[in-house]
Amino acid sequence: MIEFNNVSKDFSGKQAVSNLNLSIPNGKIFGFLGPNGAGKSTSIKMLTGILPVDSGSITVNGMDLTTHTLKIKQSMGYVPDRSDIFLRLKGMEYLNFIADMYQVPSEIRQSKIENLTKSFGIYESLNDHIQTYSHGMKQKIVVAGVLLHDPDIWILDEPLTGLDPKSAYKLKEMMREHADKGKIVFFSTHVLEVVEQICDEVAIINRGRLQFHGNMSEMKQKFKENENLEKMFLELTENG
Numbered sequence: 058m059i060e061f062n063n064v065s066k067d068f069s070g071k072q073a074v075s076n077l078n079l080s081i082p083n084g085k086i087f088g089f090l091g092p093n094g095a096g097k098s099t100s101i102k103m104l105t106g107i108l109p110v111d112s113g114s115i116t117v118n119g120m121d122l123t124t125h126t127l128k129i130k131q132s133m134g135y136v137p138d139r140s141d142i143f144l145r146l147k148g149m150e151y152l153n154f155i156a157d158m159y160q161v162p163s164e165i166r167q168s169k170i171e172n173l174t175k176s177f178g179i180y181e182s183l184n185d186h187i188q189t190y191s192h193g194m195k196q197k198i199v200v201a202g203v204l205l206h207d208p209d210i211w212i213l214d215e216p217l218t219g220l221d222p223k224s225a226y227k228l229k230e231m232m233r234e235h236a237d238k239g240k241i242v243f244f245s246t247h248v249l250e251v252v253e254q255i256c257d258e259v260a261i262i263n264r265g266r267l268q269f270h271g272n273m274s275e276m277k278q279k280f281k282e283n284e285n286l287e288k289m290f291l292e293l294t295e296n297g
């Protein structure tokens with residue numbers, strides 16, 4: 058269970074996230090939906106410990122993130138929205154680096170790397186430098202790196218952007234399997250359709266403020282009752 062308790066963050070006086078309260082239960086695919094600039098990435102960066110919160114707190118399984126940082130980080134796998142990291146490494150070097158960092162046992166490492174990268178269609182490119190990869194391939198190698206160490210909590214910021222339909226389908230399937238094992242998949246998107254396809258729960262954020270949190274049928278009901286939310290729904294659909 059992940060909990061944001063009254064979390065706020067501002068950048069030079071501009072509030073990016075305001076008093077966010079959110080509970081994300083285990084065993085769910087949780088979609089974090091909002092238009093560009095809504096505060097999704099900022100919330101995710103606070104959850105992954107990259108940005109400190111200005112006020113409020115975040116807990117994971119009851120443990121405070123600021124006091125149990127390392128333990129919590131070890132249980133998380135994070136795919137950022139821009140994957141321009143470790144460009145000088147070859148794909149295989151990057152995956153081995155991740156495997157070393159998270160102590161993936163050597164007996165299973167090679168077969169895991171092979172299975173994951175074959176299923177995303179990048180196996181043949183593992184000896185090329187990441188800087189020669191397309192955006193989609195960079196996205197795939199980062200996703201493969203996360204899945205390689207098999208963390209309990211997957212945090213994926215706009216994970217499907219740039220993926221070809223086959224890889225997107227594969228990743229959605231993996232998200233479902235992971236949630237069905239009682240684990241958490243937390244992902245952000247600005248595309249409503251993606252949320253409708255795969256999420257068990259959704260939270261909508263706009264201008265740093267939580268607008269809604271519930272399941273799909275509750276979301277549709279809420280749109281009917283609330284004209285502003287429905288307007289945003291239309292914007293999100295258009296943007297998608």
Ligand SMILES: Nc1ncnc2c1ncn2[C@@H]1O[C@H](COP(=O)(O)OP(=O)(O)OP(=O)(O)O)[C@@H](O)[C@H]1O
Pocket residue numbers: 068072073091092093094095096097098099100138247
């Ligand atoms: N490092 C930063 N410095 C200043 N302002 C920032 C910074 N990061 C984010 N912001 C601002 O905070 C607000 C929320 O941004 P954030 O990136 O969290 O939104 P988002 O919902 O992830 O958007 P997108 O879908 O475009 O990635 C925006 O107004 C953004 O301009």
